[in-house]
Amino acid sequence: MSERQTLSSVRNAARLLKQFGPHDRELGVSELARRLGLGKSTVHRLLTTLVAEHLLERDPYSGQYRLGLAVHDLAAAAVPNDLHEAVSGLLETLRNRTGETVQVAVLDGREVVYVERIDSPHTLRLFLEVGRRNWAHSTGTGKALLAHLPEDQLAELLDGWEMPALTPYTITDPAKLIEELRQVRRRGYAQNLHESEVGVLSVSAPIRDRTGRVVAALSVAGPAQRMQPVMNQITYGVIEAAALASRRMGCPR
Amino acid sequence: MSERQTLSSVRNAARLLKQFGPHDRELGVSELARRLGLGKSTVHRLLTTLVAEHLLERDPYSGQYRLGLAVHDLAAAAVPNDLHEAVSGLLETLRNRTGETVQVAVLDGREVVYVERIDSPHTLRLFLEVGRRNWAHSTGTGKALLAHLPEDQLAELLDGWEMPALTPYTITDPAKLIEELRQVRRRGYAQNLHESEVGVLSVSAPIRDRTGRVVAALSVAGPAQRMQPVMNQITYGVIEAAALASRRMGCPR
DNA sequence: TGCGTACGTTCCGTATTCCGGAACGGCATC
């Protein structure tokens, strides 16, 4: 969009706010003027305005400025009400980018439930409707979710779990599943390699809420022949989309 | 401060951002113009500017605007690096307001450690230096902290805890302490009524971090004769200061 | 199917706002 269509004083204010960070807790008029390339009187006026709006506050002793409480209020207001809103737009973008089915699932005991889904445009595609369930141990989303369960909850699920071998590749040994989940945590995403259905691959990454807790998993799934050649691109796209959804949920970077 | 000293377009931008909330996830040009009493073209320009700065984003389908990811980045930047920064200024204000000693403590096993302290100006005052420890069961800060421990951690502490009776009023029965802690949780603050030292009262409230977890307790303490007549005011001030510190830590309201 | 309403976008004239340099007082350092 054209620079002419934006408000320079508002952009200056935004740029000023973005100067603050973990290593820049407090800043003064002159330092901000230097960083922003603005006059000191200009910066002084910006600061006064932002303090009036509680986006900044001034330390009465040092005279320096720092981010104010209204910033937290905005962040709280920015957090979506639900998962659907958090992934809004992200699934379409990823489906358009990869050409494959994109879905979001949550864990329910030893199963995953698909709560969001955008289908691949290909005729050959997975056919699973929202609300459908599948075994957690044999799907990418399931492994992405199991991997981030608290240890006691995972142990409780594993106790007495006779995992069905849906294909010759399905992990059915609890010890092997635990090792697999350790790998999932290590690299940040899960893969389903013919484990729920021969000929089907998927990549999944966790979506976290503002406390960092995993609340869902996002995945791309499709026929092995189409997925295999572009696994790296798909993996990257899944991780990026899940990270964006997490950030929308207020999860720190 | 004078209105003349602030930037009206920046104030408009701030007011616009504050229109968003849990019940106002997405807003359009005309609705914002109505709410803000501004022209639609003015609002359109504000929106375009804020989108450019990623403080807002626009839903490509509905055309409506919502808060953007930069808001979370600001909130993350707003969270103090440590507790000292979170309470900066709050202790002086509360001490000046109440005239009594104000302190912040953290829990260490069955003891509290005072990490911040502003002394009362009165000659008759508590004399405890930063770093000093005290029994958690007999202090306001201790009870405020114990009250919000996970149940298993509290049970572990209580197991085998022979609580010294520092005064005739000290709670030494674990069952009574548990009941007392339940009261503390219910009303949101703790009181020390001659329990650590006869003649000394205190009021404490918890400070929470961005996940809501209690990380410290803030309190006002002083001689019973001075504290007793103004307990309600002191209680209110303590709760308010602790809430402010919590909000600075990024804890939702 | 046509009409009315509301939305968002663009343009342009006007005047208000915003910018920044200069000057100043205060504080810290040498």
Next chain:
DNA sequence: GATGCCGTTCCGGAATACGGAACGTACGCA
């Protein structure tokens, strides 16, 4: 005591910001 840097205030100039009008589009209703 001098110097340097900070933050604050003032004021003149010019650029920006405002908002009304006009327009196209979309939607709902009869």
